[in-house]
Amino acid sequence: MIVDREETGMTEQEIQEKGYANPDALVSTQWVQENLDDAANIRIVESDEDVLLYDIGHIPNAVKVDWVEDLNDPLTRDYVDPDHFASLMSEKGISPETTVIFYGDKNNWWATYALWVFRLFGHDKVKVMDGGRIKWESEGREMTQEVPSFPTAEYPVPTRDDSKIRAFRDDVMAHLKKVREGEGGLIDVRSPGEYRGELLHMPDYPQEGALRGGHIPGAKNVPWARAAREDGTFKSAQELREIYEGEAGLKPDGDTIAYCRIGERSSHTWFVLSYLLGYDNVRNYDGSWTEWGNVVRAPIER
Amino acid sequence: LEGAKPALREGRIALLVEHVNNPRHRGVLRDADVVMPGGSPECGGSVVVYLKGDGNGKVEGLSWRGEGDTISMGATSIAMERIVEGHLTMEEVLRIDYDEFVQELGKDLIGSRTRNATLGLSTIKAAIRQYSKGKLANTAEPTPA
Numbered sequence: 001m002i003v004d005r006e007e008t009g010m011t012e013q014e015i016q017e018k019g020y021a022n023p024d025a026l027v028s029t030q031w032v033q034e035n036l037d038d039a040a041n042i043r044i045v046e047s048d049e050d051v052l053l054y055d056i057g058h059i060p061n062a063v064k065v066d067w068v069e070d071l072n073d074p075l076t077r078d079y080v081d082p083d084h085f086a087s088l089m090s091e092k093g094i095s096p097e098t099t100v101i102f103y104g105d106k107n108n109w110w111a112t113y114a115l116w117v118f119r120l121f122g123h124d125k126v127k128v129m130d131g132g133r134i135k136w137e138s139e140g141r142e143m144t145q146e147v148p149s150f151p152t153a154e155y156p157v158p159t160r161d162d163s164k165i166r167a168f169r170d171d172v173m174a175h176l177k178k179v180r181e182g183e184g185g186l187i188d189v190r191s192p193g194e195y196r197g198e199l200l201h202m203p204d205y206p207q208e209g210a211l212r213g214g215h216i217p218g219a220k221n222v223p224w225a226r227a228a229r230e231d232g233t234f235k236s237a238q239e240l241r242e243i244y245e246g247e248a249g250l251k252p253d254g255d256t257i258a259y260c261r262i263g264e265r266s267s268h269t270w271f272v273l274s275y276l277l278g279y280d281n282v283r284n285y286d287g288s289w290t291e292w293g294n295v296v297r298a299p300i301e302r
Numbered sequence: 303l304e305g306a307k308p309a310l311r312e313g314r315i316a317l318l319v320e321h322v323n324n325p326r327h328r329g330v331l332r333d334a335d336v337v338m339p340g341g342s343p344e345c346g347g348s349v350v351v352y353l354k355g356d357g358n359g360k361v362e363g364l365s366w367r368g369e370g371d372t373i374s375m376g377a378t379s380i381a382m383e384r385i386v387e388g389h390l391t392m393e394e395v396l397r398i399d400y401d402e403f404v405q406e407l408g409k410d411l412i413g414s415r416t417r418n419a420t421l422g423l424s425t426i427k428a429a430i431r432q433y434s435k436g437k438l439a440n441t442a443e444p445t446p447a
Contacts, residue, residue, distance in 0.1 A: 049346070050371035051415060055315050068414045209342075261342075 015130060019237035021278025025271075026130040026234070027101060029139055036061045039150055043094045046133070047114035048105040057143035059103070059136060063092045063150075067110055067264070071117045079160075085121045086157045093150025096123065096158075103129035103136065107228035109268050116267040116284055119165055121158045128271065131232040138231070165270065167257045167283035169291055169298075172216065175257055176299070179218035185256035187248055188215045189224040189269045190289065194261065197302045210293025214300040216259065220248040224265040227272045240277055252279050259285040259292075314408040318376030325375065327382040331365040336432045340425030346418045347374035353429040359392050361385065366422065373415055377407055378422025385426065392430045398423060 015026050027035075035042060036059060044062040046054050054064040065071065070088055073080050080088070094100060100118060104111035108128055115126045129136070137143070162168075167175070178184030188195050197213025215221070226243055229235055235243075244250045256279060258266035263286025270284040292298050331352035341348035347370015354363035364386055366378055381403070385395055400420050404412050412419045 050373075051413070052315055052318065052372040052411065055312075056319060056372070066413075072414075074414075 017236075018234070020276045021237070022275045025127055025275040027127050029129060029131055029136050029141065032059065032101060032103075032129050032136075033141060039093070039148075041097075042099045042101055043092060043150075044101045044103070044129075045092070045111075045114065046104055047102060047110045048133070049110050050105055053105055053133065055145065057145055060142055060144045060146070061148045062103075063148065065092070065114050067113055067117075071114065079117050079120060082121065082157045082160050085160075086155045089123075089155035090152045093153045094123075095153040095155055097125070098153070099125040099127060101127050101129055103132045105133050107134075107225055107232050107268070108132040109224070109265060112271040113264040113267040116165065116270060120162060121160050123158070130234060134232040165274070165283055167259075167285040169285075169287050169295065171283070172257060172259075172285050172287075172292070173298075175255070176217060178255060183254065185248070185250040185254050186216060186219040187244075187250065187256065187258045187266075187269060188219040188221050189258055189260045189266045190215075190221070191223055192221060194289070195219075195221040197300075210290050212293045212300055214293070214302040215289075216292055217299050217301040219259075219301075220250075222248050222269070224260065224268045227269065234272065234276060237276060240272060244273065244277065250279075252277065254279075254281070256282045257285050258282065259288040261289045262286065263288045311408065311410055314411055317380070318372050318407070318411075321376040321379035321383075322372055325379040325382075327365045327386055328367060328379070329365050330367060331363045334363065334365075336429045338425055338429035338432060340428060341368070341370065341374070341421045346415070347371055347421055349374075349378055349422055349425050351422070351425045351429045353426070353433055355392065355433050361390065361392060361395070364426070366425075368422075370421070371418060373407075373412060374418040374421045377403075377419045378425075380407070381423040381426060392434070395430055396427055398427075400424070 011028055011030055015028060016023050032044060036044060039061060044059055045065050046058050046062045047065050047067060048054065051066055071079055100123065102108070102111035102115045111128055111132060115128060118126055175184050175186065179186045195215050222243060227235055227240060250256055256273060258269045260266040263284055266284050266288065270282050273279045274282045331354060334352035334354050336353045338351045338353065339348065340351065347368060349366050349368030352365045353361065356362040364382060366382060368375065368378060400423065403423060404416055404419050407419055
């Protein structure tokens, strides 16, 4: 099938027209197509839930960053330390000046998770390919199994700053008062069944499960994927505002915390709120339900 | 030997992908004695296993349905094929070692995702244990995400 990319592929202008606070946080599939050979300045990073997709086929010149093997500390429940991050960057040929373009499966769910972790280490030159892997594939663009090799880059060991975009359990506990008083936003981005605490009763639930089901008191439920259209691209700013401000009552200048089960789905919502809608103060609580639902005496609502 | 490993890796990926594209024994078993859900619908994958026993420790019918990533869906189909085509008894299924199963799929592919790789097998085992307990016809379906 021949696809006329000039007409069917989303362009930068179409991203502009969606009215985001930071339209530069997104690039189109067409832009990636035109820039994928610019290895000196950009690195395309695929990050998926389905870890074998990269091997099956990926965008030419894209490297893989696996959230489990590359970004999680293998022992402590935390992300890798700055030394590991620097070596990972070096190995992928990424320097602090490299603009990293993330894309992945499931509406860029894991792409935004990887992006959020990069931001913890102060790598701020980050963008997402709007529409992710599914859009690239559906437009019939080239995929390859060839793993590119780039010269190793100098990446000084960074300082990780968790305070601005990451919330810990105690931060959430302290945040509950603000939520009660209407001054803080709390958003649960899991499925309605998980929010209502119904899904924990499944037999043989994975070990990542929690002992108790429900949600953090005061949290509003907006499943993360509502931010995406069927073609995998993000909804327009106006559509997003109707959901997050109209329905969930979040305030652009407020203090917002997002969570899910282990913090990956909520990184997608974090990206939407902070980049696309321009909220100043959004944190991702990556401990999420697998921590909260196991904490003795942590308050729960159903 | 240096060159052999990537080829093996590609072969193992191809096997999983082939099972994803042509899943074995997929479907609902209408007269199942046990309907066993497993996994997490939004993370990694979820399956429902349908088991019918013959009352003498043999598997009379076994099928599944589910959604998830290449590892979890491919490995479920591979486990199904092995059990059904190999005419394994319930006792033999319970004795399948998870580590060995992951080794055969390819430890280099699976890495830390052992839960995805054993989702189908562990749910089949759970169905057999449920059957053995004599709690028949557990018709509870998982809540859709």
